[in-house]
Amino acid sequence: MKKRLSTIMSKLKFQQGKSLGLLLVIVIILIFAGGVGLSVTSSNSFCITCHEMQPEHLTYKVTSHAQFSCTTCHLTPGVGSYIESKVKVMGYIGKHITGNYKGPIVASEPIPNQVCEKCHSTMRKVTASGDINIPHEKHLEHDIACTACHGGVAHAFVAERGLTTQENSATWTLAKAEEVSKFDDTKTAMEACMDCHEQVNQGLKPWEENQGLGKTEAQRVAERQASEKQAKDGNGELPGAVQAIAKAGTSELTAPMRCAPCHLKIQTPVNHVDKSWSNTHGITAAQDIKWCAECHSRQRDRVLITAQTTVQDYARSNTLCAPCHEKRPTGHLENKQQWLPTHGNVVKDKGAQNCLVCHETEKATDQNNQKMPGVNAVTCNTCHWFKNGKVETPQ
Known part of the structure; x- marks a missing residue:
């Protein structure tokens, strides 16, 4: 079966154009006609046949998920999903042969939660480090994907980080995968x-x-x-x-x-x-x-x-x-009639800097250090007049 596939692949490389579609149909028929073909296309060795997948394969190899096959995570349970995945595989083969694929290679949709739940308990609250307390059930009840927080556990976000361009595909080794898959690169x-x-x-x-x-x-x-x-x-x-x-x-x-x-x-x-x-x-x-x-x-x-x-x-x-x-101090809101005549004493006691946290008089806004009005509409100069708008604590 493998020899037949190899022969067909060789012919496809030289007969693009009108014959390409026909030959792809033949490949599909041959694969689905034999159980061996179905088994081959579900193996890890088949997934890494294309050099484009080396970054994903090697980063997966250095994680705890390496003990499982690719299809364990990337194949949703069910006959319908299984058949759909085989049809997609044929499309991948065609893109590889013709060079008609676009990088970086990323999953078209997140891995369904039910796939993760085959191994992981949804009742888990504390991470392995013991420091983080995350209520998983509150996230799951809103249909938030597991990969929203754990998307880098298998491939270290290498595609999203721009590490899988066609230009550097030949540079990938197991050592490089270990280097880019450190804890800080894979954790949420x-x-x-x-x-x-x-x-x-x-x-x-x-x-x-x-x-x-x-x-x-x-x-x-x-x-x-x-x-x-x-x-x-x-x-x-x-x-x-x-x-x-x-x-x-x-x-x-x-x-x-x-x-x-x-x-x-x-x-x-x-x-x-x-x-x-x-x-x-x-x-x-x-x-x-x-x-x-x-x-x-x-x-x-x-x-x-x-x-x-x-x-x-x-x-x-x-x-x-x-x-x-963003909240007004209590003294500003209660007994305003008392606050207005006494706020000057507060400035004397605590300094104007406390006031300027909210009542900023001017602010540099660009590279030329041009001054613009502060962010608060009510400043000291709304009622008083200070030279150049500068407020100083009375001595």
Whole structure:
């Protein structure tokens, strides 16, 4: 049977055109006519016949999934799915012979959850590291695909990371596969969780638009590259104030944006435990905002933080800071008649910098350092007049 297939393949290479369609039909008939053919096309050796599949094959070989055949994951249970897969195989053969395939090679749809559930329990809550507590059942009840979070476990996202171009296909070895399949390259990026949770809190269901995947790895890679380019070409300007929490009535679902609901072990810095931290953390942030950003910033924001990034700008654009900083202090809302005549004393006691977190008077907006009005419509100069709009704490 294999010899017959080999002969047909050789003829196909030299007889493209009108005869190609006929010969492909013959191949289909021969394969489906013999049980041996069906078995051959379900084997791993058949899957790696084409050099285009070497990156996928080698990255799979260095994972725990190597103990299973390709079809264990890539073939949905059922006779209908089995027959459909064989028809697709014929299409793959034709594209390989004619060179009419487009890279990178990616699955046309996510692996169905029922395939993963053949081996993995849906009741699992804690990861192997013991640190992450994920309620899988809450995700599954909304038909979120397992691969939305675990898409890189077998192939390390090599296609999405741009590592499988035709130009570098010949460079793939088992050693290279091990190098690109390290834990950080295969695990679920926290950015994936944050992206999805943020959209859920805005009333969206991103997995419905991307076949259960939420924002895909390819989309995240593209966004990271765009952020890196923006940081390189611009002045590191952070995005404007974020809507960090869902407002009443905008979403039927809520998803956590803080660390504690998902992380069981969080090493909290000593100064965070101090009772006065809520009042003094802004002073620490002003000294080194990058230190805060190591834990409290989204990946896209960390890329953009530069020496010119102000702590006020950071507080308004950060998903952790914004829920507090977007709220007016209690004293502003209660007894306004008392607050207005006394707020000057607060400025004397605490300094104007606290006010400027919200009441920013001016802001650099471009590479030429052009000044524009601050983000808050109510500033000191709304009622007072300060030279050049600069507010200084009275001595």
